[in-house]
Amino acid sequence: MKIRIITFTEKGAELSIRVKEALGGHETELCLRGKAQGVDVPAEPLDEICRRAFEEETALVFISAMGIAVRSVAPFVKDKLTDPPVIVMDELGMHVIPVLSGHMGGANSLALEIAEATGADPGITTATDINEAFSVDLFAKENGLRMVNRDGIAKVSASALKGKPITISIKDYPPLEAVDVLIADALDAMDKAGADEGAQAESPAAENLATIRLCPGRYAVGMGCRKGKSSDEIREFAERVLAENVVDAAEVGAIATIDIKAEEPGIKALAEYWKVPLITYEATLLEKVQGDFASSEFVKKTVGVDSVAERSAVLAAGSGSKLIVRKQAENGMTIAVAEKR
Numbered sequence: 001m002k003i004r005i006i007t008f009t010e011k012g013a014e015l016s017i018r019v020k021e022a023l024g025g026h027e028t029e030l031c032l033r034g035k036a037q038g039v040d041v042p043a044e045p046l047d048e049i050c051r052r053a054f055e056e057e058t059a060l061v062f063i064s065a066m067g068i069a070v071r072s073v074a075p076f077v078k079d080k081l082t083d084p085p086v087i088v089m090d091e092l093g094m095h096v097i098p099v100l101s102g103h104m105g106g107a108n109s110l111a112l113e114i115a116e117a118t119g120a121d122p123g124i125t126t127a128t129d130i131n132e133a134f135s136v137d138l139f140a141k142e143n144g145l146r147m148v149n150r151d152g153i154a155k156v157s158a159s160a161l162k163g164k165p166i167t168i169s170i171k172d173y174p175p176l177e178a179v180d181v182l183i184a185d186a187l188d189a190m191d192k193a194g195a196d197e198g199a200q201a202e203s204p205a206a207e208n209l210a211t212i213r214l215c216p217g218r219y220a221v222g223m224g225c226r227k228g229k230s231s232d233e234i235r236e237f238a239e240r241v242l243a244e245n246v247v248d249a250a251e252v253g254a255i256a257t258i259d260i261k262a263e264e265p266g267i268k269a270l271a272e273y274w275k276v277p278l279i280t281y282e283a284t285l286l287e288k289v290q291g292d293f294a295s296s297e298f299v300k301k302t303v304g305v306d307s308v309a310e311r312s313a314v315l316a317a318g319s320g321s322k323l324i325v326r327k328q329a330e331n332g333m334t335i336a337v338a339e340k341r
Helices: 010-022 046-056 066-076 107-118 136-142 152-161 186-193 197-202 204-209 231-244 265-274 283-287 297-303 309-317
Strands: 002-007 027-031 059-063 086-089 095-100 145-147 168-170 179-183 210-216 219-225 252-258 278-281 322-330 333-339
Touching (some): 010 059, 046 059, 059 107, 066 086, 066 095, 136 152, 136 210, 152 210, 219 265, 231 322, 231 333, 265 278, 278 309, 283 309
Parallel strands (some): 002 027, 002 059, 059 086
Antiparallel strands (some): 145 210, 322 333
């Protein structure tokens, strides 16, 4: 995850350095307005920092008063499913509180990570979390599912908070009986309903079938890269290749790669940006994938298998999948796309 830490005081600046060091698995940038341990980072205008963060879906960690954070991000807030995570921490490091995008953006999990690393008290406020109840938006994120009708989130959460059992139907469209959550292929479900996504969401018949409808991503993207490639470069490359091949990034269900790239910051950042799981495979498993794949002796000597992007895309897409974008390589990066059956 790409993170910007914003602070305004000397104590806040000192804490921000501790937080940055603690978040070693993330791409973290300091935006200081004070000095600490000889570090002085020229600060951009605050509204520019926030604007760019919302455009790039970069997490914001304010080490400041809550009011400063709220007023700073307010002009840019749009949608709970796409806004980046926003977190506030006091300058003494006593409390860390997710303010925005706790589930889909990952603010709750990031706050817990910061709390564990610094000893701060995590102030999680989302009702489903503090009551240990089922959260449909978190379930969707963790399983790489997209929401067809977002209005169902509140209804399912309300049922879960009342202690009611949450019923889920997978693939059967229409379900045999009314359910809380329906997981079905989006295109297939819409075709059978005889409506597009907007019309389906408003249809009383569809509404009676399921409170909320989720669909799996249609594509799996396989990636490989040279160590240390920047997240911006990887994202630009991936988005350009998808656009050139008329693949909608919104329909990507997972990014896949070899296990030795599991902690590659650029690939991890792209998965966070697209809000999809990052799936990794051992070389021995990739080697067993059947198909006609581009082969590289250099890659095999380096990582133990002749093709990472194509093999991982097909494996992540599942049985019967089709490789629709064969390996494309550029400046130390590779990508391939497989379509699920």
